[in-house]
Amino acid sequence: MGILKHRMSLNGDEQLDGIDAVGLVQGKLIDMVCAADIAEKTVDVIVRDVRGSCPQNMIMIAIFGETAAVENAMEQIKIEIDSYK
Numbered sequence: 001m002g003i004l005k006h007r008m009s010l011n012g013d014e015q016l017d018g019i020d021a022v023g024l025v026q027g028k029l030i031d032m033v034c035a036a037d038i039a040e041k042t043v044d045v046i047v048r049d050v051r052g053s054c055p056q057n058m059i060m061i062a063i064f065g066e067t068a069a070v071e072n073a074m075e076q077i078k079i080e081i082d083s084y085k
Contacts, residue, residue: 001016001017001019001022004022004050004062007050007051007052008048008049008050008051008062016046016064019046019064019065020065020066020067020070021064021065021066021067021069021070021071022062022063022064022070023062023063023070023071023073023074024050024060024061024062024063025060025061025063025074025077026059026060026061027059027081028059029059031081032049032059032060032061034080034081034084035047035061035077035081036049036061038073038076038077038080038081039061039063039073039074039076039077042072042073042076043065043069043072043073043076044065044066044069045063045064045065045069045070045073046063046064046065047061047062047063047064048061048062048064049061049062050062
């Protein structure tokens with residue numbers, strides 16, 4: 001959690017302590033924007049961008065929430081992103 005908090009832009013009022021699970025998804029910027037939208041519309045999770053630098057222009061998002069919610073969000077992302085391709 002410490003590494004993720006360090007690499008994310010967090011609002012001062014946002015608490016991520018006590019989160020059960022974290023799902024990490026990496027891909028192209030457009031896919032990560034879609035993935036964040038899918039996750040937040042599917043279940044009650046918090047999605048945040050994880051900063052970094054990668055020469056392939058890959059972006060990573062972190063999905064925070066209860067274990068079942070994160071698992072559901074990750075599965076729905078996989079289903080919907082794969083259907084676009």
